[in-house]
Amino acid sequence: EDQVTQSPEALRLQEGESSSLNCSYTVSGLRGLFWYRQDPGKGPEFLFTLYSAGEEKEKERLKATLTKKESFLHITAPKPEDSATYLCAVNNAGNMLTFGGGTRLMVKP
Amino acid sequence: DVKVTQSSRYLVKRTGEKVFLECVQDMDHENMFWYRQDPGLGLRLIYFSYDVKMKEKGDIPEGYSVSREKKERFSLILESASTNQTSMYLCASSFVLYNSPLHFGNGTRLTVT
Numbered sequence: 001e002d003q004v005t006q007s008p009e010a011l012r013l014q015e016g017e018s019s020s021l022n023c024s025y026t027v028s029g030l031r032g033l034f035w036y037r038q039d040p041g042k043g044p045e046f047l048f049t050l051y052s053a054g055e056e057k058e059k060e061r062l063k064a065t066l067t068k069k070e071s072f073l074h075i076t077a078p079k080p081e082d083s084a085t086y087l088c089a090v091n092n093a094g095n096m097l098t099f100g101g102g103t104r105l106m107v108k109p
Numbered sequence: 110d111v112k113v114t115q116s117s118r119y120l121v122k123r124t125g126e127k128v129f130l131e132c133v134q135d136m137d138h139e140n141m142f143w144y145r146q147d148p149g150l151g152l153r154l155i156y157f158s159y160d161v162k163m164k165e166k167g168d169i170p171e172g173y174s175v176s177r178e179k180k181e182r183f184s185l186i187l188e189s190a191s192t193n194q195t196s197m198y199l200c201a202s203s204f205v206l207y208n209s210p211l212h213f214g215n216g217t218r219l220t221v222t
Contacts, residue, residue, distance in 0.1 A: 004151075032208045043113070043199050043213030044152075087152070095207040099152040 002027040004090050006100035013078055013107050021073040021086055021103045029093025033071050035064050036087040038102070044087055078107045112136070113214035115200050121220045128187040130217050132200030141183035142201040142211065143167075143175060152199065158183055159206050190221045 003026045013019055025033070032051050036044035048057040050066040057064045061082065063074040073086055083106050089099040116131040134141065142157040144167075154167030156175040164175050172194060176184045183202075187194055197218050201211040 034210060041118075042215045043201070044211070046210040046212065049210060089152075091208045097154070101149060101151045 002090065002092055002096065002098045004088060004098050004100035006086075006088055006103050008103060009101065010104045011106070013075075013105070015079055015107055015109050016077045018074070018076045018078070020075070021105070023071040023073070023088035023100055024069060025071070025088075025090045025098075025100075026069075027090050027092040027098070030068075030090060031093060031095070032091040033066055034089045034091070034097075035071070035073055036089070038085045038087060040084075047086075075105070078105075080107045080109050083107045113200055113202055113212050115198075115214040115217050117217050118215065119218050119220075121222065122187075122190050123222055124191060126187075126190050126221075128190050128219065128221075130185040130187075130198055130200075130219070132183045132185070132214055133181050134183075134200075134202040134212070135181065136202065136204075136212070137180065138202040138204055138212075139180070140203045140206045140209075141177065142203070143173075143183065143185045144199045144201065145169070146197040146199055146216070155185065187219075190219075192221050195219060195221045 005024045007022045035047040038044040048064040053068045061076045065072045085102045085104045087102045113134045143155040144152045158164045158177040174186045199216045200214045203209045
C-alpha cells in the first residue's frame with residue numbers, strides 16, 4: 001500500500017528564517033509528485049509537479065526537490081503570508097493519487 | 110484561472126437526511142472529483158467522473174453517490190446522512206484525468222447531527 005508521510009506536522013518560523021518541509025513516500029512506481037498550499041477555510045492550491053528524481057522547481061520563495069524516496073519544499077526567507085498548510089501527493093504507476101497529512105507552517109513577523 | 114465553485118460553505122443536516130453537495134467548474138474540464146478531508150487522514154477520494162454521466166468509485170464510496178448530468182456540474186449525494194460523514198468535502202477538476210494538477214473548490218464543511 002502506498003504511503004505518504006509529511007514532516008513535521010507543524011513548523012513555526014520567524015520571518016526570514018529559512019527551512020524545509022519533508023514529504024517521504026513509498027509508492028509502486030512514482031509517476032508524479034504534487035505540492036499544494038492550503039489556506040484556512042480554502043481548498044488546496046496547486047504549486048508544483050515533479051516527475052523524476054533530481055528534478056527541481058521554483059516559485060518565488062519556494063523550491064521543491066525530488067529524490068527517489070522523498071521530496072523537500074524549501075522555503076527561503078519566509079514571510080507571514082507564506083503561513084499555510086502544505087500538502088504533498090504522489091501518483092503511482094496505477095494512477096492512484098495518495099495525499100500526505102500536510103505540514104502546517106506558521107511564520108511570525 | 111480555473112474556478113471551481115461549491116454551492117455551500119457550511120451545511121448542518123440531521124442523521125438520515127438526504128444531502129446534496131453541488132460543484133460547478135468553468136474551465137470545460139472533462140474530469141471532476143469529490144474528496145473528503147479529515148484531520149489525521151488527509152484527503153481521500155470518494156468518486157470521480159471523466160465524462161458526462163460517467164462515474165467511478167474512489168477509495169471510500171460507501172454511503173455516497175454522484176451525479177453528472179452536465180459537463181460543468183458534479184453533485185455528491187449522501188443518501189442517508191450519518192454522523193461519521195461529518196467532514197470537509199472538496200470538489201476538484203482537472204484537464205487530464207491522471208497525473209495532472211487538481212483545481213479545488215473552497216470546500217463544504219458538513220456537520221451531521
